[in-house]
Amino acid sequence: MTTQKDVAEKAGVTVTTVSRVINNRGYIADETREKVYQVMEELNYRPNAVARSLSKRKSDILGVILPAVYHPFFSSLLSYLENYAHQNGYKIMLCNSQMEAEKEKNYINMLRAQQVDGIFLASHTLDIAKEIKVDLPVLTFDRQIEGIPYICSDNFKGGRLAAEHLLAEGAEELVYIGGSLELDLLSNQRFKGFKETVNRKGLKVKKYQCQLNSFDRQEYKKLAREIFRNKRKIDGIFASSDLIAAAVIKEAENNGIRVPDDLKVIGYDDLELARLFRPEITTIRQPTAAIARRGIELLLKAVEGEEVETENILDVELIKRESA
Amino acid sequence: MTTQKDVAEKAGVTVTTVSRVINNRGYIADETREKVYQVMEELNYRPNAVARSLSKRKSDILGVILPAVYHPFFSSLLSYLENYAHQNGYKIMLCNSQMEAEKEKNYINMLRAQQVDGIFLASHTLDIAKEIKVDLPVLTFDRQIEGIPYICSDNFKGGRLAAEHLLAEGAEELVYIGGSLELDLLSNQRFKGFKETVNRKGLKVKKYQCQLNSFDRQEYKKLAREIFRNKRKIDGIFASSDLIAAAVIKEAENNGIRVPDDLKVIGYDDLELARLFRPEITTIRQPTAAIARRGIELLLKAVEGEEVETENILDVELIKRESA
DNA sequence: GTGAAAGCGCTAACAT
DNA sequence: ATGTTAGCGCTTTCAC
Numbered sequence: 208m209t210t211q212k213d214v215a216e217k218a219g220v221t222v223t224t225v226s227r228v229i230n231n232r233g234y235i236a237d238e239t240r241e242k243v244y245q246v247m248e249e250l251n252y253r254p255n256a257v258a259r260s261l262s263k264r265k266s267d268i269l270g271v272i273l274p275a276v277y278h279p280f281f282s283s284l285l286s287y288l289e290n291y292a293h294q295n296g297y298k299i300m301l302c303n304s305q306m307e308a309e310k311e312k313n314y315i316n317m318l319r320a321q322q323v324d325g326i327f328l329a330s331h332t333l334d335i336a337k338e339i340k341v342d343l344p345v346l347t348f349d350r351q352i353e354g355i356p357y358i359c360s361d362n363f364k365g366g367r368l369a370a371e372h373l374l375a376e377g378a379e380e381l382v383y384i385g386g387s388l389e390l391d392l393l394s395n396q397r398f399k400g401f402k403e404t405v406n407r408k409g410l411k412v413k414k415y416q417c418q419l420n421s422f423d424r425q426e427y428k429k430l431a432r433e434i435f436r437n438k439r440k441i442d443g444i445f446a447s448s449d450l451i452a453a454a455v456i457k458e459a460e461n462n463g464i465r466v467p468d469d470l471k472v473i474g475y476d477d478l479e480l481a482r483l484f485r486p487e488i489t490t491i492r493q494p495t496a497a498i499a500r501r502g503i504e505l506l507l508k509a510v511e512g513e514e515v516e517t518e519n520i521l522d523v524e525l526i527k528r529e530s531a
Numbered sequence: 532m533t534t535q536k537d538v539a540e541k542a543g544v545t546v547t548t549v550s551r552v553i554n555n556r557g558y559i560a561d562e563t564r565e566k567v568y569q570v571m572e573e574l575n576y577r578p579n580a581v582a583r584s585l586s587k588r589k590s591d592i593l594g595v596i597l598p599a600v601y602h603p604f605f606s607s608l609l610s611y612l613e614n615y616a617h618q619n620g621y622k623i624m625l626c627n628s629q630m631e632a633e634k635e636k637n638y639i640n641m642l643r644a645q646q647v648d649g650i651f652l653a654s655h656t657l658d659i660a661k662e663i664k665v666d667l668p669v670l671t672f673d674r675q676i677e678g679i680p681y682i683c684s685d686n687f688k689g690g691r692l693a694a695e696h697l698l699a700e701g702a703e704e705l706v707y708i709g710g711s712l713e714l715d716l717l718s719n720q721r722f723k724g725f726k727e728t729v730n731r732k733g734l735k736v737k738k739y740q741c742q743l744n745s746f747d748r749q750e751y752k753k754l755a756r757e758i759f760r761n762k763r764k765i766d767g768i769f770a771s772s773d774l775i776a777a778a779v780i781k782e783a784e785n786n787g788i789r790v791p792d793d794l795k796v797i798g799y800d801d802l803e804l805a806r807l808f809r810p811e812i813t814t815i816r817q818p819t820a821a822i823a824r825r826g827i828e829l830l831l832k833a834v835e836g837e838e839v840e841t842e843n844i845l846d847v848e849l850i851k852r853e854s855a
Numbered sequence: 856g857t858g859a860a861a862g863c864g865c866t867a868a869c870a871t
Numbered sequence: 872a873t874g875t876t877a878g879c880g881c882t883t884t885c886a887c
Contacts, residue, residue, distance in 0.1 A: 208666075210880055221858050226882060234856050253644040257590060258880035260581045261863050268624075276613065277803070282606030289600065289627045298641065300592075301625045303613045317622065320577040342532075424803055453807045460809060479601070479748055483777045485784060485809065534864055545874055550866060558872050582864035585879050 209252045218246040229254055260322060269506060270318035272302040272311065274330040278422045279478045280448065280495070281329065284348075287499030288327060295507060297324070306421070308332035315341060325506040331392055344509035346502055349393045356509070358502050358519040359393045365491040365523045366400025369445040369473045372489070372525055374408055376471050378443025381405055384415040384430055384455065385447025394447060397475060397491075401445050413439075427451050431458035442470055443531070449474035449481045452488050456530060471531035486529030494521050533576045542570040553578055584646060593830060594642035594650040596626040596635065602746045603802045604772065604819070605653065608672075611823030612651060619831060621648070630745070632656035639665060649830040655716055668833035670826055673717045680833070682826050682843040683717045689815040689847040690724025693769040693797045696813070696849055698732055700795050702767025705729050708739040708754055708779060709771025718771065721799060721815075725769050737763075751775050755782035766794055767855070773798035773805045776812050780854060795855035810853030818845050 211222045211229075218225070220239060227233050228243045246252075260266040269292050273281045289299050300323060302314040311332050318326055319341060326341070329348035339345065339352060347357040373381060383402070388395050398414065405412045415430045417423075431454055434441060446452035452474030456466050464470050466486055474481060477492035498521055509515045535546045535553075542549070544563060551557050552567045570576075584590040593616050597605045613623050624647060626638040635656050642650055643665060650665070653672035663669065663676060671681040697705060707726070712719050722738065729736045739754045741747075755778055758765060770776035776798030780790050788794050790810055798805060801816035822845055833839045 208880095212880080222881075223858055223860095223883085224856090227857085230882080232883090236856060239856080253640060255585075255646060255880050256641075256644045257581055257584045257646045258863090259882075261579075261585050261865085262880080262882045264863070266581060271625075275610070276600075277603070277607045277610040279601075279603060279606070282603070282609075283601045285606075285625075286599070286601040286627055289625055290629075293627075298645065299625045301595075301609075301613055301623045303610055303617075305614075316577060317580075320580045321622065322579060322581045424807065450807070457807060457809055480804070483748065483774070483781060483808075485781055532864095536864080546865075547867085547875080548873060551873085554866080556867090560872060563872080579864050582879090583866075585881090586864080586866045588879070 208255075209250045210255065211252075214243065214246050214250060214252050217250065218243050264322075266322045266324055267296060268298045268300050268321065268323045269503070270300045270302060270314075270321070270323040270326040272304055272314050272318075272326065272328050272330045274304055274306050275422045276301070276303050279450065279480055280476045280493070283479065283495050284329070284499055287496050288503060291500050291503040295503065297503075297507070302330075304330040304332075306330065306332060308335060311335055315339060319343065324510045327502055327506060331390055344506055344515075346506045346509070346515075348498070348502065351391070351393060356505060356515045356517045356519065357393070358498055358505065358521070360493040360498065360523045361520050362394050362396035362523075363400035365475060365493070366397040366402070366445070367404045368523065368525045369397075369475075369491055370401045370404035372473060372527070372531060373443035373445065373471055374405070374410075376443070376467075376531060378471050379410060380439055380441045381410060381412040381443045381445070382415065382434055382441050383412050383445050383447070384434065384451055385417070387416050387418065388414075397445075397447055413437075422450075424450075424454060427454035428458060431455045435459065435462045435464065444470065444472040446472060446474050449476045449478045449488050449490055452490070452530065453480075453484050456484065456486070456488070467529065467531050473531040477526050481526075482528070484530075489528045489531040490526050492524050492526045494523070497521055532579075533574045534579065535576075538567065538570050538574060538576050541574065542567050588646075590646045590648055591620060592622045592624050592645065592647045593827075594624045594626060594638075594645070594647040596628055596638050596642075596650065596652050596654045598628055598630050598654040599746045600625070600627050603774065603804055604800045604817070607802065607819050608653070608823055611820050612827060615824050615827040619827065621827075621831070626654075628654040628656070630654065630656060632659060635659055639663060643667065648834045651826055651830060655714055668830055668839075670830045670833070670839075672822070672826065675715070675717060680829060680839045680841045680843065681717070682822055682829065682845070684817040684822065684847045685844050686718050686720035686847075687724035689799060689817070690721040690726070690769070691728045692847065692849045693721075693799075693815055694725045694728035696797060696851070696855060697767035697769065697795055698729070698734075700767070700791075700855060702795050703734060704763055704765045705734060705736040705767045705769070706739065706758055706765050707736050707769050707771075708758065708775055709741070711740050711742065712738075721769075721771050737761075746774075748774075748778060751778035752782060755779045759783065759786045759788065768794065768796040770796060770798050773800045773802045773812050773814055776814070776854065777804075777808050780808065780810070780812070791853065791855050797855040801850050805850075806852070808854075813852045813855040814850050816848050816850045818847070821845055
């Protein structure tokens with residue numbers, strides 16, 4: 208392994224000088240600079256980031272904890288996060304908590320040990336709140352924890368828009384289907400916004416929830432079955448993710464229920480995939496790229512010691528397509 | 532920040548001893564060990580992984596370079612990779628190359644600078660081959676580079692199985708649609724296996740390829756349009772990914788072509804999503820979990836200095852569902 | 856404009 | 872069974 212010392216020797220200077228040209232700090236004779244660059248080139252030298260981190264007490268690494276990378280929403284979010292982080296000279300250390308409280312705690316500790324400069328926490332289990340008294344910048348997604356800034360889409364508005372649309376389309380027997388409402392997630396606001404809007408019209412909404420946020424097709428399918436097993440003729444469904452919406456639509460059509468004729472269903476997220484289904488899924492668009500960009504921005508601000516807004520709620524919009 | 536020194540002082544020992552109990556190395560009096568543990572607990576101490584890496588010249592970090600995290604196949608693969616890595620005490624540094632040669636090279640250098648112990652390279656651009664003369668373990672996915680071990684699914688067999696099935700179902704006007712065949716990817720073998728099998732029956736296959744592997748719905752749609760604009764009545768399509776298959780099916784039905792009655796289409800990957808579509812997609816199953824597990828296994832073997840098999844081809848199978 | 860030297864937090868001989 | 876000491880490769884004061 209080539210080190211600064213090797214470069215220094217070959218260039219006839221000391222490591223101090225090499226360090227200076229690398230970091231572009233202080234005065235260096237153009238000639239010296241040239242020489243050093245040249246030697247670095249010859250030796251195919253790369254500064255050791257680990258040594259640098261130790262010395263500078265800054266790693267330029269951001270930790271990202273997700274509940275499920277394989278879920279299209281999170282993989283898309285991750286893709287953007289990586290992108291913006293990279294644009295800002297930061298690297299991403301990835302953690303996939305799979306909704307397990309224990310794993311989540313371990314990951315937080317691991318990231319701390321790893322000296323990451325900040326954590327983007329999009330995972331959420333019941334009792335992480337106290338554990339998270341970390342001494343480094345944390346930004347949560349869709350989760351509100353005392354004293355920690357968070358970012359999310361306007362879930363409440365999303366629920367309202369979904370309700371308004373379904374109502375406007377004449378639906379009267381309404382259902383909400385989504386992840387567990389047990390966890391104190393901001394996404395529960397989708398249900399709240401939906402319900403309040405529907406109630407205001409004097410109508411009711413029946414809710415179906417998955418087991419503790421398992422992002423699982425089987426689970427979606429099972430729930431969808433339940434919905435249609437019911438004697439009531441449901442005519443409007445708000446699903447808390449496009450994937451659930453797709454599963455519901457599929458199950459509906461298997462039961463001879465036509466979407467959107469007999470039943471309108473509206474999803475959430477606006478996954479790229481939403482347009483691959485037939486009918487194309489009408490949905491509430493979550494501004495994924497903006498969430499990532501803003502998220503990285505906030506995290507980096509915090510890393511630089513600046514004060515950061517606690518509440519960061521990004522706007523959503525209804526994307527009218529074919530399923531409702 | 533609490534360091535070993537703080538712990539040592541408070542426990543009335545030296546850092547050596549603390550280091551010993553942490554690494555469980557050498558003889559330590561039970562009493563001392565207890566005391567140290569206790570103090571670490573009190574101080575909420577976490578060893579600094581950066582300092583440790585520097586000292587041990589081992590980071591316990593694996594670099595993963597993907598062409599597109601947001602593609603369901605890769606996010607699923609990534610999920611498994613993270614999982615197995617974590618099980619083995621390794622962390623993942625994520626790089627999303629977006630198929631840009633420049634980014635890919637930078638990432639490799641970045642990972643090198645970061646002192647990762649190994650690289651899982653699932654990205655692939657034209658001229659990376661020479662750049663990759665890295666002095667650390669690399670395992671490529673779906674890409675064969677001189678002197679570097681690789682892992683992949685049995686792409687050729689996949690193509691053959693697809694052809695056999697389509698043929699058995701009576702298809703005669705066959706089309707292959709997939710990523711660009713310009714890049715020297717092992718996945719090109721899917722086409723090869725398909726074509727050879729079809730040709731052996733005395734039939735021909737027409738091929739449509741995307742722009743340099745852009746994983747883009749628009750692109751898929753455009754290609755699908757082209758296919759159906761053709762005067763020939765196509766009755767069998769092999770798509771190199773389930774996502775492409777879905778796009779093709781959608782476009783077909785928009786054109787009044789019924790799948791599988793008028794047209795059979797078969798995908799590749801067997802994404803979890805394949806069953807969310809209607810009709811459910813018949814596909815060639817790529818053993819994603821096994822690829823990840825084996826991949827990590829091989830990489831770690833290489834990290835430990837062991838010799839590693841160059842060629843690692845995992846079996847595929849036909850999953851018969853509704854679209855063909 | 857450049858160098859010497861201390862230090863980042865940890866590990867690992869080598870002593871004792 | 873524990874301590875002393877010398878690094879790991881880099882940055883950063885402080886001299887000159």
